[in-house]
Amino acid sequence: MELLAFGDTGWGDELFRATLMTIAVSVTAMITGFLFALIFTPLKLSKNKFLNFIANSYTTIIRGVPELLVIYLFFFGGTGAVMFVASIFGYNEYIEINAFITGAFAIGIISGAYSTEVFRGAIQSIDKGQFEAANVLGLNKFGKFFKIILPQTLRLAIPNLSNVWQITLKDTSLISVTGLVEIMRQSYIAAGSTRDPLFFYSFAAVLYLLLTFVSMKLINRLEVKYSRGY
Amino acid sequence: MDLELMINSFPKLLNAAVITLKLLSVSLIIGLFIGLFFAILRLNKNIFINRFAYGYSYVFRGTPLLVQIFIIYFGLGQIEYLRSTVLWVILKEPYWCAIIAFALNTGAYTSEILRSAFQTIKPGIIEAGKSLGISNKVIFYKIQIPIAIRQSLPAYGNEIILMMKGTSLASTVTIMDLTGVAKYIISTTFKPIEVFIVAGGIYLFMTFIIHNVIKFLEKKYSFN
Numbered sequence: 386m387e388l389l390a391f392g393d394t395g396w397g398d399e400l401f402r403a404t405l406m407t408i409a410v411s412v413t414a415m416i417t418g419f420l421f422a423l424i425f426t427p428l429k430l431s432k433n434k435f436l437n438f439i440a441n442s443y444t445t446i447i448r449g450v451p452e453l454l455v456i457y458l459f460f461f462g463g464t465g466a467v468m469f470v471a472s473i474f475g476y477n478e479y480i481e482i483n484a485f486i487t488g489a490f491a492i493g494i495i496s497g498a499y500s501t502e503v504f505r506g507a508i509q510s511i512d513k514g515q516f517e518a519a520n521v522l523g524l525n526k527f528g529k530f531f532k533i534i535l536p537q538t539l540r541l542a543i544p545n546l547s548n549v550w551q552i553t554l555k556d557t558s559l560i561s562v563t564g565l566v567e568i569m570r571q572s573y574i575a576a577g578s579t580r581d582p583l584f585f586y587s588f589a590a591v592l593y594l595l596l597t598f599v600s601m602k603l604i605n606r607l608e609v610k611y612s613r614g615y
Numbered sequence: 616m617d618l619e620l621m622i623n624s625f626p627k628l629l630n631a632a633v634i635t636l637k638l639l640s641v642s643l644i645i646g647l648f649i650g651l652f653f654a655i656l657r658l659n660k661n662i663f664i665n666r667f668a669y670g671y672s673y674v675f676r677g678t679p680l681l682v683q684i685f686i687i688y689f690g691l692g693q694i695e696y697l698r699s700t701v702l703w704v705i706l707k708e709p710y711w712c713a714i715i716a717f718a719l720n721t722g723a724y725t726s727e728i729l730r731s732a733f734q735t736i737k738p739g740i741i742e743a744g745k746s747l748g749i750s751n752k753v754i755f756y757k758i759q760i761p762i763a764i765r766q767s768l769p770a771y772g773n774e775i776i777l778m779m780k781g782t783s784l785a786s787t788v789t790i791m792d793l794t795g796v797a798k799y800i801i802s803t804t805f806k807p808i809e810v811f812i813v814a815g816g817i818y819l820f821m822t823f824i825i826h827n828v829i830k831f832l833e834k835k836y837s838f839n
Binding site for chain 2: 450451453457462556558559562580586589
């Protein structure tokens with residue numbers, strides 16, 4: 386137990402901060418994923434073949450290639466890409482990108498591919514009559530989307546989005562390879578310095594279980610909220 | 616674009632893909648048995664057996680695969696007692712540690728897939744078997760299991776693809792699989808994009824093959 390003490394003697398406070406970091410990366414990645422979904426879902430539903438092709442390539446490639454490989458691409462390639470863009474503007478010094486940004490962005494792109502599929506499925510399963518009714522009521526595009534389509538999409542999408550959240554949360558453990566100190570990295574450091582890997586990795590597993598358990602409870606509440614009237 | 620690097624690294628990555636496929640197939644076969652075993656436990660009416668099986672699948676589905684590999688590879692070696700048993704021959708090899716972790720992980724997901732498949736079998740089919748005087752054991756092996764396998768094919772196909780991506784984590788415990796070799800080439804040449812295209816292409820090709828094999832099986836074993 387003294388291994389988990391707070392302060393200088395134990396790893397309690399370090400692991401607590403690492404847990405907060407995991408939550409922060411997961412939330413940032415999930416939101417980044419939503420932004421990607423916001424761009425690619427309309428492309429997927431569009432009638433234009435070329436736009437379809439772009440969106441399909443995105444989701445197929447990301448969902449068919451291991452997460453770790455995507456993370457390595459951004460970890461090793463991210464700095465080069467940013468420096469290339471900077472050199473166009475005449476800045477030639479070495480730029481180091483923050484591990485948090487690289488990690489959250491890489492996981493966000495992965496999470497976005499899954500979210501895109503979820504939103505596409507949800508919008509496609511909304512009854513055609515709903516769109517027509519909205520037109521008949523004379524709602525403008527804005528009102529149609531926010532008052533009629535979005536609430537129904539959310540109801541259908543939330544159970545699947547909760548799966549995406551679980552995947553995203555677990556994927557953040559892979560960012561530890563880039564050196565960002567989240568649960569997995571902190572456990573690795575603690576295990577290395579105390580020579581007690583069994584305890585620390587098991588404790589990391591407990592932390593992840595706790596995170597998934599609590600977030601499932603919260604999402605269930607959302608689900609109830611959005612299925613009012615059904 | 617460094618085309619020469621892409622061409623040169625292709626055979627190396629292809630060789631590494633063989634290791635990925637080996638890891639995948641061995642852990643899927645072991646995982647299928649584990650999954651079937653726990654799916655049957657889940658259908659048991661005894662609450663303790665039932666809870667135990669649920670706990671297993673909850674823990675392995677709720678934690679990242681990376682943690683599971685690290686516990687088995689770094690953690691179990693710490694137990695003095697284990698080092699003195701025959702098990703140590705297996706547990707000191709990163710290859711087998713990875714396979715144990717993958718098999719336990721995919722076993723948890725497979726048990727969920729199979730359980731829901733068993734539960735969707737119409738009672739009428741089992742009753743029909745009973746009325747023909749077939750014993751419970753034969754009903755289970757000759758009627759319930761084949762139907763459950765057919766029902767779970769689409770979900771299991773997804774699980775195979777997820778597991779194939781999961782095998783990339785073997786590279787974290789020093790196994791030179793497709794991702795391991797890709798990382799090695801990237802870190803020595805600093806050409807991430809080229810290597811990503813080749814390695815990613817091989818992964819996508821494997822995904823494509825698995826996807827189509829499952830589709831073929833689905834058609835072959837469809838009820839109509």
